[in-house]
Amino acid sequence: MSRLHFLFFLPALAWGADLGVTVRQITQGPLHHFFGYIGHVGTIPWNASGRYVVALQTRHQDRMPKPGEAADIVLIDTQKDHALSVVEQTRAWNPQQGTMLYWNPQAAETQFFFNDRDPVTHEVFCVLYDIAQKRRVTEFRHADTPFGNSGVAQKGGWFLGINYARLARLRPVTGHPGARDWTVGMQQPDNDGIFKVNVATQETRLLVSLKQLADALRATHPEVDGKDLFINHTLWNRDDDRIYFFVRGDFDKKDRCNVPCIMNADGSGLRVLKHFIGGHPEWESxxxxxGAVDGKQVIYDTNAMQIVDTLGSSEIIPSPGGDVALSPDGRWFVNGHGEKGMNYYTILRRADRAWVRTPAFSQGGYSGDLRLDPGPLWNRDSTQLLVPGIADDAAHTRQLFIITVNR
Known part of the structure; x- marks a missing residue:
């Protein structure tokens, strides 16, 4: 079967004569291919050498997965014309976050994390898979509190976990429908919250519970009362000594709870940020x-609780609350935003603030739980981005594209 690849040298809006982009589609239908999460906090689809891109392959994109319905985990070989091979399957995935794929920082050439669920008990758990050994090295199962990976420490050794079954009830776009939830009927349980797992020993502890969070936030955020709380976006900083996360409840309602918090990596030092810096912030140094404040892309000091710098202007970054990612070398920044059914990416060189905006990538008309978020992901060399889009084929399949920054 022949493989078709599409290479585009498309016009882009740019300020900086030496900047441009090349776009290449690297997967094709009839099946759908995507990664599913934003390339912030060290989330990189390429393995250490850059040979393989890890991604998901599914047979549908027009509905959420049914309980137990599997997606293929695939490797895309960049040295063999992006040939694709299936290496595993997962029953814990969704269109927005995928299955929380993350190459193991301590063995990034061959090992990656993903989430799965037991086909009998429907308990969610995290998996560490090795492509050289062609097997699951470890399954991190917790029968009493079955949670999945929600964020790997950028230097490795640890990952955080949250209850994706609870999310399926309270914010379906980020959850796994039909998974076993031990907290049904509990608004602010004391045995659920943010877990921390030692990768080597599998030692696990609950860093902070939803009950502890409600008690800590009640004085300044009384809206926590009467709500079924949950956690979203547990983000390790680059030094792995601080964690950012959201405490949320009734998220789709007007009087929702949506509180950004930080804490130390051992669970101490819990604080509420004085400013809301957008729904998809990224750690800098x-x-x-x-993050985003008052229509500006800003750098926010979480110690001083104040804005210390800005990135670009409203002309350069029209939607600072979009999906953002800082390159591994810290020199490049990308903001992905949606506009009129299309996704665009603004790539900023921080040294001189030269920038380029890519051509449009179709969202395919999908919205709500099935929406196609921009989700840009850097490679390890800080030269390319992996992004999703609806392909220009008869079935309008969801596919992966690589943006190369020409500089």
């Missing part, structure tokens, strides 16, 4: 974050 140290304890500084990149």
């Amino acid at each position: 140290g304890h500084r974050m990149i």
Whole structure:
């Protein structure tokens, strides 16, 4: 079967004569291919050498997965014309976050994490898979509190976990329908929250419970009362000594709870941020974050709780609350935003603030739980981005594209 690849040299809006982009489609139908999460906090689809891109392959994109319905985990070989091979399957995935794929920082050439669920008990768990050994090295199962990976430490050794079954009830777009939830009927359970797992020993502890969070936030955020709370986006900084996350409840309602918090990696030092810096922030260096405040892309110091710098202007970054990612070398920044059914990417060189905006990538008309978020992901060399889009084929399949920054 012949493989078709599409290479586009398309017009892009740019400020900086030496900047441009090349776009190449690297997967094809009739099946759908995507990664599923934003390329922030060290989330990189390429393995250490850059040979393989890990992704998901599914047979549908027009509905959420049914309980137990599997997606293929595939490797895309960049040295063999992006040939694709299926290496595993997962029953814990969704269109927005995929299955939380993350190459193991301590063995990034051959090992990656993903989430799965038991086909009999429907308990969610995290898996560490080795492509050289062609097997699951470890399954991190917790029968009493079955949670999945929600964020790997950028230097490795640890991952955080949350209850994706609870999310399926309270915010379906991020959850796994039909998974076993031990917290049904509990608004703010004391045995659920953010878990931390030692990869080597599998030692596990609950860093902070939803009950502890409600008690800590109640004085300044009384809206936590009466709501079924849940956690979203547990983000390790580059030094692995601080964690950012959201405490949420009734998220789709007007009086929702949506509180950004930080804590130390051992669970101490819990604090609420004084400013809301957008729904998809990214860690910069140290304890500084990149986020959105008052229509600006800002750098926010989480120690001083204040804005210390900005990235670009509203002309350069029209939607600072979009999906953002800082390159591994820290020199490049990308903002992905949606506009009129299309996704666009603004790539900024931080040294001189030269920038380029890519051509449009179709969202295919999908919205809500099935929406196609921009989700840009850097490679390890900080030269390319992996992004999703609806292909220009008869079935309008969801496929993966590589943006190369020409500089």
